[in-house]
Amino acid sequence: MAERIAYHRSALHGIHTMQADSSRTFARHCHEEYGIGLIVRGAQRSFSGRGMVDAGPGDIIMVNPGEVHDGQPLQEDGRAWRMLYIQPALWQQLAEELAEQEASPQPLLLPQLSDAGLRQQFVQVFALLGGEAVAGLQAEQAMLQLLSRLLPTHGYRQAASACSAAIARVRALLDDAPTQPHSLSALAELAGISRFRLLRSFSQQLGCSPHDYLQQRRLSLARGLMAQGRPLADVAAAVGFADQSHMNRVFLQRLGITPGRYARALC
Template identity: 50%
Template structure:
């Protein structure tokens, strides 16, 4: 018998600008996507199987899950049953500022899953402080710094120099990143990149992990998320981010982030 479908998401109002906090319990399969932020969370119950930059990984209850900004990943329940987890997303500028005294440059998380009870406890204190009705600023600052310092020491590394994607893929990425709200075609991207449509499609999927269209939808969701945080209505955000209408935004937003644009706006605007 197939397990019943479950999907419950709570977008919390965070006490710290630059940090989002979420609680999820779901059988939802998240497609390959990325975030503009660092993500740190703890699985509360069940198990999750994910594709990551180091291959397939699985996280169970008590495990810490982490992701770097821009890192492609997905998520599905292991065994079909619902899994529950809490997650915080931190803007890279905030992380860099907090770690400026300790880290000699940018930090990259090297493990998507870790069995680290001490980090899980640091996370629990941080999450509780972020979502408290009457947050204690000093306690919150300490919890944030302790959690980030632990991640940097135990699970972080200075990123290795990278030549980046191939020039043809890089040109397509610049176009999609620079104006995600504008319509795009494979012919246009191929012409910009100086290769055939087939070469661009194959090279883009190989280097980025998803197709140009899937990447464009992601960038539009990211843009809509920023617009909602600034107070735009879902309909306004959909139009400004390049979606055909609000229903298209809602489907993409829910599929990628697990929460509707309206609920997200009410939590962060």
């Protein structure tokens, strides 16, 4: 089966779309945006902030900014799905309009749900935003109607963070110095625990290993530099990847496309 993964700017500023048909297994990663999607064909199993989740045809799939997740097909011929990725600033604006209250805390999205009405609304919004025309009244109205059904019914409030002080110190270092080389021994020394305990505790509390977390931070930095029009080789060196080929592999493992294709589609 030929893999097809394509990202596009949408007709509404602050949202981009993605269409995929793939048997690829995605490594654990996260996005900076809110994601709302639909499984069109096949089924997948994924790790999420709420545990392991299976999703099949017609199911809505969702992810919150910074939420670690992955994805693997449950059938040999893969699965097909569509996604809307919404910038947090736009999400906040739309959610506040719906709540008629500024700076109100926003509920988080569940990773999977079955809702025939929501599915129909998603299909309508995706069709409107997938075109080349500038978004008009119909697209804005459809997006608000989608969120007005989604948030009150299918949101949840996040529990207090269970991240320990030791793991918080390691995460802070990786956040502050993602372009620098790091060793597991040095991170364990910073945390004041053994290397094995660091690996286990970091993965339990944050959903991924220290190495995967660092790769995700570098990928996020790379996307920002690519948006500025920087050459890909310069981007790879600036964010800490060994070379451009290394950056290519990380993009493919987590986003399913190369940096070049990503830049041409969204930057």
